[in-house]
Amino acid sequence: MKTTPEWLDAAKAKHGFSDYALAPKLGITRSQMSRYRNGADFLSDDAAIKMADLLGMDSPAEIIASAHAERAKSEDVRAFWAAWAEKLGGVAATILVTAGMGGGLMAPPDAQAAGRSQIPSSSGAGEYTSY
Numbered sequence: 001m002k003t004t005p006e007w008l009d010a011a012k013a014k015h016g017f018s019d020y021a022l023a024p025k026l027g028i029t030r031s032q033m034s035r036y037r038n039g040a041d042f043l044s045d046d047a048a049i050k051m052a053d054l055l056g057m058d059s060p061a062e063i064i065a066s067a068h069a070e071r072a073k074s075e076d077v078r079a080f081w082a083a084w085a086e087k088l089g090g091v092a093a094t095i096l097v098t099a100g101m102g103g104g105l106m107a108p109p110d111a112q113a114a115g116r117s118q119i120p121s122s123s124g125a126g127e128y129t130s131y
Contacts, residue, residue, distance in 0.1 A: 001066050001085040004042045008033075011054045026050045043067040062088040 002010070011022055023033040026047040035041035043051065045064055052060035062085055069081035 001069060001082045002063075004036050004067065004070060005039075007043060007048075007051055007055075007063055007066070008036060011051055014055060025054060042070040059088075 008019070008022065011017065011025075012019070015022075017025070019033050019037065020030050023030050026033075026043075027050055028036075028044075028047055032041065036043065043063065043066075045060075045067070048063040048067055049060045051063050057063070065081050065085035065088055069078050069085055072078035072081055
């Protein structure tokens with residue numbers, strides 16, 4: 001799994017940017033870039049999406065998963081995201097990102113016909129909550 005500084009280095013190597021030239025391309029300030037470099041902060045999802053675009057990746061999922069692993073407060077969560085960062089690629093990445101951005105919320109046919117969206121309830125009893 002790549003770390004935030006490694007992703008930054010990859011973009012710099014591909015395009016020949018300095019950190020300060022890369023910062024606006026990622027939609028961040030120079031001080032934010034410094035925090036990324038020093039390990040005080042990690043790529044936001046927005047910056048990860050822009051990073052994937054700069055690197056010519058089909059999906060930002062691997063970068064997003066890596067950043068979530070770095071941000072994780074518990075070892076279990078960190079291990080989960082690190083494993084996904086290693087596994088993500090191609091079609092699997094596209095599916096995961098689509099599901100994570102709301103495209104994966106499936107409404108039953110009757111809700112679709114009524115123009116409503118439904119998500120599974122937290123009770124886990126096969127119930128749905130409309131919104």
